[in-house]
Amino acid sequence: MERRLLLAGCAATLLAAASRAATEAGPRRIPVVARKFVFIPNEITIRQGEAVVLEFTAPEVAMGFFAPELGLRALIVPGEVAKVPFTADKAGRFDFLCDVFCGDGHEGMNGHLVVST
């Protein structure tokens, strides 16, 4: 009986620690590479209410990230990480695009943020 109680206590402690670790770790980081002329990945899936940080890098030239329906925008400069914190309050499929002209192919450089319930 005492052994079972001890095990249960340990499990509860581990769960609490795991939960605390997740909270302390902060929002989920989602790396996105912007290169000529594609976002990698170009479809990003998150859950409604989930706190994330989109972390953009551009290894070639300056790029832009713009999701007009979500009001998200960032300039992505080579050598730096452009961080876009975001918590989706509505589900759906939202377009984003590069809004810094980057060359022949710029017009097709876009993607989607998919927010699931």
Added chain:
Amino acid sequence: MPADFDRRDFLRLAGVGAGVVFASGLAGCAARAGAPSADFHFVQLSDSHWGFNGPAVNPEAKTTLVRAVAEVNALAMPPDFIVFTGDLTHTTDDAQERRKRMREFKAIVADLKVRDIHFLPGEHDASLDRGAAFQEFFGPTHYTFDYHGVHFIALDNVSDPAARVGDEQLAWLASDLAALDKDAPVVVLTHRPLFDLAPQWDWATRDGDQVVAQLMPHTNVTVFYGHIHQEHHHETGHIAHHAATSLIFPLPAPGSQPKREPLKWDPAQPYRGLGFREVERRDAARFAIEQHGIQGA
């Protein structure tokens, strides 16, 4: 044609009532440069993308601009001047190739009989080098000129690859507008729309709202622009914005489909959606627009 046969008579006789758009504006004017004088008209060419290679959307990419030049030269009434609202050339990462395309473009339009031509850059001309090559071939990227009492302002919203007019040019614009009477006729020429036409397709100017805010106190303002490869007419308050067709490929209506992909070439209707326009000044801020399609014959 008799010497006293004016442009208005020509339009009436040519039966161009259909397809003519009258730009909005308030009647009456007192231009800084003097009272309105006789009507004049100009041609707007846009988005020739010289150097573009895509047979599926335009197998005649090497001849379309040449045809346009010939058709402008063949107009019954030669325009007083011509404006070219950007994307003269198609972009390239190669600075040498960019200059080659500009040199070739310039040689083709040198055949225009009308010699008074005002060039503006598009993002394909200017965004990758902040307008350096454009300036070498065509001069400043923003400037003003006056014609028969109308003040023309060429605005650059493309040399910044992020599509900003920018603080420096906004200050220049404010200074220029401050010297005008509020009811002076003003025409703004630019490449991108100054309003949020379709931000999801990058059809906007990031600080275009600041430009429009500066223009709003002026009662007779009309904007002519390019970029979207199709006719489009919009009003922000009393200011009319008119987009022009392209000379390389048409694009879909704003936001009408997921992607802004060029419309495919139709062999049954070659050059469909391509062309240029004549713009005739009627009074303070009223302009008659006559659209011309490139002829396939």
